[in-house]
Every structure is written in C-alpha cells, then in structure tokens.
Amino acid sequence: MTLVDIERRPEIARVSETDRAKLKTIWETRPGLAGFLSSVDHKDVGIRYIVTAFVFLILGGVEALIMRVQLAKPEQSLLTPEQYNQLFSMHGMTMIFLYALPVLSGFSNYLWPLLLGARDMAFPRLNAFSYWIYVFAGIFMYAGFAIGAGPNDGWFNYVPYASRQYNPGMNMDFYALGMIFLGISTSVGAANFIVTLVRTRAPGMSLNRLPILIWGTLTASAANILVVPAVSLAFFLLWMDRQFGTHFFDVSQGGQPLLWQHLFWIFGHPWVYAVVLPAMGMVSDGLPAFCRRPLVGYTPVALSTVATMVLGFGVWVHHMFATGMPNLALSFFSGASIVIAVPSAVAVFAWLATIWNGRPVITTAFLFFASMIALFVIGGVSGFMTGSLPVDWQLTDTYFVVAHLHYVLIGINVFPVVGALYFWFPKFTGRMLDERLGRWNFWTMFLGFNIGFLPMHLTGLWGMPRRVYTYPEGMGWDWLNMISSVGSFLFAFGVLLLLINLAVSLRRGKVAGPNPWDAPTLEWAVPSPPPPYNFDVIPHVASRHPLWEDRLQESEARTSLTEGYLLDHGRETIGTTPLDGDIDLILKMPEDSYAPFMLSVAISAFFLALLLHWWWLAAAAGVATIGAIAIWLWPEHDLGQTADAGHD
Amino acid sequence: MTDQAVADIGLEQPRVPVGSIRRRGTGWWGVLTLILTEASLFVYLLFSYYYFAFQSSGGFLPDKPPSLELSVPNTVILLLSSVAVWWGDAGVRRGRQRQLVIGLAIALLLGIAFVTIQLFEWREQTFTLRSSQYGSLFYTITGFHMAHVIVGLLVLAVLLVWSALGYFSGRRSAPILIGGAYWHFVDVVWLAVFFTFYITPYLRG
Numbered sequence: 001m002t003l004v005d006i007e008r009r010p011e012i013a014r015v016s017e018t019d020r021a022k023l024k025t026i027w028e029t030r031p032g033l034a035g036f037l038s039s040v041d042h043k044d045v046g047i048r049y050i051v052t053a054f055v056f057l058i059l060g061g062v063e064a065l066i067m068r069v070q071l072a073k074p075e076q077s078l079l080t081p082e083q084y085n086q087l088f089s090m091h092g093m094t095m096i097f098l099y100a101l102p103v104l105s106g107f108s109n110y111l112w113p114l115l116l117g118a119r120d121m122a123f124p125r126l127n128a129f130s131y132w133i134y135v136f137a138g139i140f141m142y143a144g145f146a147i148g149a150g151p152n153d154g155w156f157n158y159v160p161y162a163s164r165q166y167n168p169g170m171n172m173d174f175y176a177l178g179m180i181f182l183g184i185s186t187s188v189g190a191a192n193f194i195v196t197l198v199r200t201r202a203p204g205m206s207l208n209r210l211p212i213l214i215w216g217t218l219t220a221s222a223a224n225i226l227v228v229p230a231v232s233l234a235f236f237l238l239w240m241d242r243q244f245g246t247h248f249f250d251v252s253q254g255g256q257p258l259l260w261q262h263l264f265w266i267f268g269h270p271w272v273y274a275v276v277l278p279a280m281g282m283v284s285d286g287l288p289a290f291c292r293r294p295l296v297g298y299t300p301v302a303l304s305t306v307a308t309m310v311l312g313f314g315v316w317v318h319h320m321f322a323t324g325m326p327n328l329a330l331s332f333f334s335g336a337s338i339v340i341a342v343p344s345a346v347a348v349f350a351w352l353a354t355i356w357n358g359r360p361v362i363t364t365a366f367l368f369f370a371s372m373i374a375l376f377v378i379g380g381v382s383g384f385m386t387g388s389l390p391v392d393w394q395l396t397d398t399y400f401v402v403a404h405l406h407y408v409l410i411g412i413n414v415f416p417v418v419g420a421l422y423f424w425f426p427k428f429t430g431r432m433l434d435e436r437l438g439r440w441n442f443w444t445m446f447l448g449f450n451i452g453f454l455p456m457h458l459t460g461l462w463g464m465p466r467r468v469y470t471y472p473e474g475m476g477w478d479w480l481n482m483i484s485s486v487g488s489f490l491f492a493f494g495v496l497l498l499l500i501n502l503a504v505s506l507r508r509g510k511v512a513g514p515n516p517w518d519a520p521t522l523e524w525a526v527p528s529p530p531p532p533y534n535f536d537v538i539p540h541v542a543s544r545h546p547l548w549e550d551r552l553q554e555s556e557a558r559t560s561l562t563e564g565y566l567l568d569h570g571r572e573t574i575g576t577t578p579l580d581g582d583i584d585l586i587l588k589m590p591e592d593s594y595a596p597f598m599l600s601v602a603i604s605a606f607f608l609a610l611l612l613h614w615w616w617l618a619a620a621a622g623v624a625t626i627g628a629i630a631i632w633l634w635p636e637h638d639l640g641q642t643a644d645a646g647h648d
Numbered sequence: 649m650t651d652q653a654v655a656d657i658g659l660e661q662p663r664v665p666v667g668s669i670r671r672r673g674t675g676w677w678g679v680l681t682l683i684l685t686e687a688s689l690f691v692y693l694l695f696s697y698y699y700f701a702f703q704s705s706g707g708f709l710p711d712k713p714p715s716l717e718l719s720v721p722n723t724v725i726l727l728l729s730s731v732a733v734w735w736g737d738a739g740v741r742r743g744r745q746r747q748l749v750i751g752l753a754i755a756l757l758l759g760i761a762f763v764t765i766q767l768f769e770w771r772e773q774t775f776t777l778r779s780s781q782y783g784s785l786f787y788t789i790t791g792f793h794m795a796h797v798i799v800g801l802l803v804l805a806v807l808l809v810w811s812a813l814g815y816f817s818g819r820r821s822a823p824i825l826i827g828g829a830y831w832h833f834v835d836v837v838w839l840a841v842f843f844t845f846y847i848t849p850y851l852r853g
Contacts, residue, residue, distance in 0.1 A: 643817030
C-alpha cells in the first residue's frame with residue numbers, strides 16, 4: 001500500500017524516455033476484452049461514441065431511404081400506414097437522440113482533455129458509464145422496433161395518440177422507458193463536461209483562451225442539465241398514464257394534452273441548440289486552421305454561443321403556435337425566436353470574415369465547414385420564417401418544416417461532423433483521409449442534400465402535409481417528390497463514399513504526424529494518435545493559440561509543452577481554479593474499472609423489468625444497482641479519499 | 649524552501665493538496681450538477697401541478713385537502729435530520745469522528761421516521777392515484793420526493809458505515825460533504841412540495 005500524501009509539490013520535469021515509459025505503464029488500458037469492458041480512457045470512450053453514433057446514423061438513413069422510395073411516386077404501397085408511422089418515428093428518434101448529440105459527445109470526449117491540457121475527463125468512470133447507458137438505451141429502443149413495437153407517433157410523440165386507448169401495443173412503453181433510460185446517459189455526460197471544464201484545465205488555460213468547441217459543448221451541457229429532466233418526466237407521466245391509470249394526459253378524464261407539449265418542447269428546443277452549438281464550435285475552431293489566421297471575433301462568437309442558449313430556453317412555444325394558446329403568449333415566443341437570429345448572425349459573419357481575411361487552403365474539411373455556413377443561412381432564414389406567427393400558421397405540419405429542420409440538423413450537425421472527421425481523423429488514427437475521394441464525398445453529399453431538401457420548401461408551400469404515407473396523383477407534388485427521392489439517394493451515396501474513405505484510409509492513409517494541418521491548438525502538440533497519458537507533462541498555457549505563438553507574436557509569453565508538472569505518482573492530473581486556471585490541487589484519477597459496465601447492465605435489467613412488469617426482477621436489479629454504486633464510490637486509499645494515520 | 653518554490657521556466661511549484669479534499673475535489677462539483685438537474689426535475693413536477701391548477705375551471709382540489717396534522721411535525725423532523733448531518737459534518741471537520749457517527753445515526757433515524765409518517769399520511773387521504781388529476785399529481789410528486797428520501801437514506805447509511813470504519817478525517821471527508829449536500833437538497837425540496845400541497849389550498853381568495 002503506497003501512502004498518499006495529503007499535500008505535495010508537483011514535480012517539474014523536462015520529460016525523458018523513462019518518464020514516458022512509466023506514464024505509459026500507469027495509464028495504459030489492458031488489451032483484449034478485459035480492457036474493452038473496463039477502459040475509462042476518454043479517447044476510447046470518444047471513439048466508441050462516434051462509431052456507435054455513425055451506426056445509428058446509417059440505420060436512420062436507411063429508414064429515410066425506404067420512406068423516400070415510398071414517396072417517390074404518388075399512391076405507392078411499398079409500406080403500410082403503420083409501417084410508415086414507425087419508420088418516420090424511428091428515423092426522427094434515431095437521428096435526433098441516438099446520432100446528433102452522441103456523435104458530438106464522442107468528439108468532445110476525445111478532444112476535451114487534449115484541448116484543455118488534461119490527462120482525462122474529471123470523472124473517467126462516469127464517462128465510460130454514460131457510453132454504456134447510451135448503447136444499451138439505443139438497443140432497448142431498437143429492440144422494440146425489431147419486434148414491431150417501435151414508436152409510431154413521431155419523435156415528439158404527442159398525446160392523446162400516444163395514450164393507451166389509441167396506442168394499445170408496447171410501442172410507447174418501449175419509447176417512454178427508453179427515453180428515460182437514455183436521459184441518464186445524457187445527464188451524467190453533461191455533468192462530466194461541466195466539471196471537467198471547471199476543474200481540470202491546464203494551468204494558464206483561462207476562460208478567454210478556451211477553444212470555441214469547448215464553449216459549444218459546455219453550453220449544450222449546461223442546457224442538458226436543466227432540460228433533460230423535463231422530457232424524462234414527460235415520458236414518465238405518459239408511462240404512468242398507460243400502466244397505472246393516472247390522468248395526466250387523458251382528455252376524457254380532464255387530462256391536459258398540452259402539458260405534454262410544454263414539457264416536451266421545454267426540453268426539445270434547447271436540445272436543438274445542444275445538437276448544433278458544439279458543431280458550430282467545430283467550425284469556429286476548424287476554419288482558422290485552414291484560413292491560416294485566428295478566428296475573427298473570438299469573444300463575440302463565444303458570447304453568442306452562450307446567448308443563443310439563454311434565448312433558446314424561451315422559445316419552446318414556437319412549436320405550439322397552432323394549438324390555440326393566447327395571442328399575447330404566442331407573440332412573446334415569436335419575438336424571442338426571431339431575436340435568436342442575432343447571435344446566429346454574429347457567428348456567421350465571424351466565419352465569413354475569417355475566410356475573407358484569411359488565405360484559405362481548400363481541403364475537404366474546409367469545404368464541409370464552409371458549406372455549413374451556406375446551409376446554416378438557408379436553415380436560419382426558413383427558421384426565421386416559421387418563427388413568425390402568421391407564416392407558421394400557413395406552414396406548420398407541411399414539408400416546409402421538414403425542409404427547415406433538415407437544413408438545420410444536417411446543415412449544422414452532419415456537415416460540420418463530417419468536416420470534423422476529415423480534420424481530426426489524423427489525430428484519432430495517425431493517418432490522413434484521402435483528399436481525392438474526399439472531394440467526391442463532399443460534392444455528392446452537398447449536391448445530394450440540396451437536391452433532396454431544397455425542393456421540399458416548395459412541396460410544403462404547395463400544401464403537402466408532413467408524415468403522410470402517400471399522396472394522391474395530381475396535387476402538383478409528384479415531380480418534386482421524385483427529385484427529393486433522387487437527391488436523397490445521391491446524398492446517401494456520398495455518405496457511402498465517406499465510409500469507404502474511412503475504411504481504406506484507416507489502413508492505407510498517408511501517415512499524419514502530430515500536426516498535419518499546422519493548426520494552433522493543444523491537441524496538435526501531442527503525437528497522433530496520442531499516448532494513453534495524453535501529455536508528457538501538463539502544459540503551461542500562455543495564449544489562445546499555443547502552437548502559433550511564434551508567428552502571431554501577440555506577447556512575449558510562450559506556452560510550455562516540454563517542461564512542466566510531471567505527475568507520475570499513479571494516475572494524476574492537475575486541478576485548477578475555475579476562472580483563472582491557476583494550480584489548485586493534484587487530482588487522483590481512477591484506474592480502469594468494470595463498475596460502469598456492471599452498473600449499466602443492472603440498470604438495463606431494471607428497465608427491461610419495468611417494461612415487462614417483472615417486479616421481482618426490478619427489485620433484484622434495483623439492489624444490484626445500489627450495490628454497484630456503493631462499490632464504485634467506496635472510498636479508495638490510493639485515490640486519496642480516506643484518512644491515513646500520521647497524515648492529518 | 650519557501651512555500652512558493654519556482655522552477656526555472658517560471659512555473660509555480662506550490663504545495664497543493666493531493667486527491668479528494670472537501671470542496672476542492674471534483675466530487676463537490678459533481679454533486680452540484682446532480683442537485684441542479686434534480687432541482688430542475690422538481691421544478692417541472694411542480695410546474696405540472698400549477699399548470700393543472702390554473703387550467704382547471706374549478707373542482708381541481710379535493711373536498712378534503714391533505715391536512716397539516718401529520719405533515720407539519722413531519723416537516724420539522726426532516727429539517728432536524730438536516731441539522732444532524734450538518735452537526736456531524738462540523739464534528740469531523742474538527743477531527744471528531746464520534747460526533748460524525750452520532751450525527752449521521754440521528755439523521756438516519758429521523759429520516760426513517762419521516763418515511764414512516766409519510767406512509768401513514770398517504771393512507772389518510774380520501775383520493776387515490778387514479779381518482780383524479782389531483783390524486784395523480786399528489787402521489788406522483790410526493791412519490792418522487794419519497795424516492796429521493798429513500799436514496800438519501802441509503803446514502804446516509806453508507807456514509808454511517810464508512811464513518812464507523814474510520815475512513816474520514818478533517819480534510820479527507822469529501823463524501824460527507826457530498827452526501828450531506830444531497831440530503832440537504834432533499835430536505836429543501838420537501839419545503840417546496842409541502843408549500844404546494846399543504847399551504848397553497850389555504851391561499852385561495
């Protein structure tokens with residue numbers, strides 16, 4: 001048993017090969033299945049998140065393609081109405097809950113400690129736990145779909161159609177419990193990001209030096225902490241109504257169906273920002289690397305990120321304009337929705353100015369980032385239109401809204417994410433993605449997307465309602481739908497090219513080296529892929545662009561990457577003060593652990609038991625959950641969590 | 649050697665705590681995020697209650713609203729258990745392990761008393777979970793609170809075991825701070841629930 005000092009001076013070292021070898025032994029995860037199930041390395045967790053999210057993206061994409069075949073021509077009968085209902089509900093649920101946020105969590109999990117100069121996230125085991133819960137919740141909801149009981153009421157699942165009377169199968173029970181289940185993952189993930197930011201930044205990494213991606217994920221996490229309980233509660237109340245005869249939403253008994261809509265959208269609209277703000281952060285950090293200059297307007301962009309979210313809490317009713325609420329309330333929410341254009345425009349003009357004032361190097365990543373600006377503007381303008389009351393009354397529940405939300409979600413999430421893959425794939429794997437295939441990838445996706453979704457604005461304006469499984473001939477929508485279907489397949493082909501590029505480059509890509517783009521931030525200071533301990537020594541940060549200090553000449557101070565705190569008494573990283581990032585303590589980090597996996601299995605069993613009303617299993621799983629948590633949190637001597645005789 | 653030795657590159661080399669030290673560890677911040685998200689949950693629960701109350705056109709409240717007879721003493725019991733946790737924590741901060749153990753034991757007993765009395769309180773009501781919106785809200789919201797109290801009691805029980813095993817000292821006692829914060833939160837939330845169900849019926853004009 002090694003003694004853990006209650007205080008010590010962190011050793012300062014210029015790192016040697018022996019130190020590296022020692023750090024590697026300390027931080028390395030075991031190989032094989034044991035390592036797979038017990039790893040808490042943020043890089044492993046990040047990659048798993050990204051891969052899993054892409055699996056869901058492909059599933060959701062296939063669901064969309066089946067629908068586009070059905071809609072390509074009028075009066076098709078490839079799908080029954082019930083099948084169509086489940087497909088569009090699964091598609092929405094998959095893309096919004098199982099792809100859009102998790103993929104960003106994956107990037108952030110991988111990148112945060114590297115960007116902040118830390119050796120891991122604040123709670124490494126919690127990080128592994130949030131991943132396992134995400135996977136198991138996703139499987140839970142897909143299990144329902146596989147046995148023909150997927151959600152069939154759209155991703156926002158309005159009552160009373162979701163009530164038992166109209167929806168007697170298990171569809172809604174799978175969805176309701178699955179969403180509460182998934183909410184656990186989102187909440188603990190968000191908490192981890194917040195505490196990581198507050199406590200584990202490298203010395204000198206003050207708030208005004210944070211990369212914008214950090215601002216984006218931080219803002220999204222803060223929002224998730226506040227709003228995820230709303231949707232979990234809504235689904236819980238629905239489940240109570242369905243299984244225990246309560247009367248929250250049941251109109252015939254005086255229930256309030258609009259309460260569902262309030263609770264859902266109090267969550268739902270901030271969530272929309274949660275799935276785009278980190279992606280906007282990727283663009284803000286990626287563009288400067290290719291424009292060969294710092295981002296124009298760092299401070300306004302950081303503040304507009306936060307402002308978007310603050311305003312975003314007060315706009316949920318714009319999803320409910322057609323519900324007959326008082327006009328005064330509607331006007332307020334309409335105004336708030338339109339005001340959001342201001343911070344969004346700040347970001348757009350900052351990106352444009354960065355390109356305008358830079359010397360852009362046109363790479364595939366740059367194309368994805370830059371095209372996002374165009375798609376964001378289109379999606380933003382159609383959002384501005386639907387934010388206006390009278391226009392929304394005309395457009396609501398038509399294909400115009402479908403066009404709008406896809407411009408926003410694909411434009412501001414998928415395009416930046418693919419750009420981010422091209423940008424950071426070399427860091428993840430040590431190899432470059434192929435640029436030539438990349439151009440094909442970009443142009444097929446960009447053209448396919450616009451051919452698919454631009455005509456939908458018109459389809460909607462000409463009155464085609466969303467969520468219909470087919471439509472009669474002669475409404476004037478035939479050729480528009482055909483174009484959309486062709487575009488969607490082209491877009492899917494572009495995604496296929498991306499997958500091919502990933503598979504081929506993983507083995508045969510050009511070797512990247514630590515900093516292939518000559519980019520300015522800390523993650524490019526370490527080898528590609530980074531060693532398990534990330535940094536040889538904890539960096540001492542002197543500016544916002546640690547790797548560009550010599551050429552920017554903003555001040556005399558230089559970031560120190562080769563000499564700093566070594567911290568090699570077991571797994572350790574530096575804890576700093578929340579605002580200024582001054583050294584405050586040495587954080588002991590946990591070893592790899594099976595506890596997160598076991599706890600996730602116990603919780604999965606609990607939700608399965610609730611679904612099937614197997615109360616004895618629920619009780620057993622509950623006890624296992626409590627036991628696993630107690631073991632997990634049992635104070636450990638080696639982590640400096642217990643009192644030691646002679647040390648206090 | 650001074651307390652602020654400085655290395656060649658100008659990096660400070662102060663003596664700093666190692667591991668989990670009260671509010672300076674990551675655990676304290678972790679429990680704050682937990683409390684924030686749990687508090688949000690109760691905001692949405694009470695929002696649902698007031699939404700029903702304002703949207704109904706009369707007849708929302710039951711003929712006999714829940715009485716103050718048991719609930720007022722029970723509220724006092726819960727608040728006293730918070731005081732006991734605080735007292736025990738104050739003890740361990742001065743290195744008095746026995747005070748910590750006694751404080752946690754008292755808090756645990758008071759918490760169990762609260763749960764027991766609350767079960768009687770549930771049986772007293774004239775309405776049920778299924779009888780009306782009010783009944784659904786009453787049992788769901790107080791049920792959510794009850795679940796939190798039970799989790800809190802488990803936390804207190806585990807902390808009591810750890811304290812009895814002598815795991816904690818003045819500085820190495822972050823778990824007490826963290827578990828204690830959760831327990832105080834559960835107690836404060838009760839005040840909001842109590843106000844909503846037991847006091848607001850008397851505030852009607």
